[in-house]
Amino acid sequence: MTETTDTAPRAPLAGSRRSPRTVRRAGRGATRHPGRRTPQGRSWRHSPLQRITPWLFLAAPLALLITFTYVPVASMVAYSFTDWDGVSPERNLTGADNYVQIFTRPELFRVFFVSGYYLAASVLQIGVALYFATVLSFNLRFRNFFKGVLFFPYLINGVAIGFVFLYFFQDGGTLDSVLSWLGVRTDHAWLGDPTSANVSLAGVSVWRFTGLNFVLFLGAIQSIPGELYEAAELDGAGKWQRFRHIIAPSIKPVLSLSIILAISGSLSVFEIPYIMTGGATGTSTFVIQTVKLAFQFNKTGLASAAAVVLLAIILLITWIQRRLVPDDKVDLV
């Protein structure tokens, strides 16, 4: 039934171009696929009711998308040029003053350096994930068990992780007990000074997020056809060479994705430090500071400017990444 509607408008066209029957058949077969949508698309444009159909389906999604993504971004930019406190009806335009404050007041700018700890941690995280993905892509005993163990932390509730590690780093907690069991006596307060606290918190972040990177890498490695390994083995390639020339190239897209997630992730850290230290002892991050400015100190204007800066940085990084690594997966438009 579909055949007739499909071919009907095309038959004279094909006929006028080629007269011999056999050629015409071949020509029709070849054009069928690209031509498939044209008559359908044309008929949509004819009837006004048909023309609005897609919009009926898109109305609710677009309304939500615009209301909760684009309107906030626009109003955030607008707030960032005012001294609004978020409550009073009054607000004054202050120009770029909020932005000047962010970049000149050291206590506001300092939070950017905290991201450095998390960035360093995510390098470690990607390395560890890559190692275990490579190891577990081969047949091993208890492979599924190890895979599950490595991935599970990613699924755990952030608040629960925060408490688990508060106890872990606590005075006389898990870490101290394990160390004394190994013969190392220490009464170091792990969350007591800024450097140690940030390193500890970044460590928790590695514990939590390695699983996601690991599963992504493992998926990419396992999609490599097995013949490639066999061929390489026949050519006498060693383990390292196999990693360097077969595994590494095929995980490149996932690796670049992980790097972008790591960078934007380390700039927008919130849960773990907020739950564990509340941003005390120099562990405040950009998002913690923004939340505190907006919801504790009622500095909506300044907080908006901070959020705009963060958004701009993340967009910039994503843009750079797209330029450096052309993503062949962006076939959406």
Added chain:
Amino acid sequence: MTPDPTATPATPAAPTAPAASAGPAPGAPATRRRLPVGTALTYLSLLVATVVVLLPLAVVLLTSLKTSEEVSEGGALSLPGDWLNLENYATAFTDGHMLTAFGNTAFILFFSIGGTVVIGSMTAYAIDRFEFRAKKLVMALFLVATLVPGVTTQVATFQLINGFELVDTRWAPILLYMGTDIVSVYIFLQFIRGIPVSLDEAARLDGANTFTIYRKIIFPLLKPAVATVVIIKGITTYNDFYIPFLYLHSEDLGTISTALFRFKGPFGAHWEAISAGAILVIVPTLVVFLLLQRWIYNGFAQGATK
């Protein structure tokens, strides 16, 4: 006769024997030596990783079974006296309002997942199956939105929700989870491309309108994608702290994340109660993970790469 059978295996063996001694022979002792060491190191690293992952969790499980004297006197690694001491769980459940919290989380989960599935599949259907003028613009709107991290815009979103007078109601997180989930749109879009258009056309010739086609043909065929979205969305919503923390202030509106976070105050140094609360929150995740492993790995891999 006797030399023949020995000759036939000997002839293929003859070339292989020198080959074996020439090729793998220098390698054979090496691999024999290297393999166990290499494998042992591999297993050792896996074992270390397992301990690193499980030890902090195991200690919290042990702590949740101890009495408060055992916690204050014994070390972190000491064992509980009574392995079936569930008193802390009872405390966490009643004093920590965990039951209300599970109820609220279930309510939010139900509506936000339902909404995400309907909205995501409708969007994907409209974008993939229709030609319309502003299609590229709509696609671009969804694409750019993936780049805007939700954490950054909450300052302004809060004002918006406040304007709708939805702050401190369960509809605030539901709307936000529903309205800002673009990943699920991509998952549906990828999947819907694999459903042949001829099915739509056949149904249209039978007199079905576009909505019937969506509801009766496309949606049922999207089941695997629905499962993926439900799993990803379910786990991330269950675990989310930021949004309930910002929007649900009343104690009786706590989700499991915020209810657990409130343990910090009243239970102060009562680590046995806090541990029990944490374990109560982790157990459902563990059960779901063990039951749906394969789906979860694929789902999160798919969700992250989009």
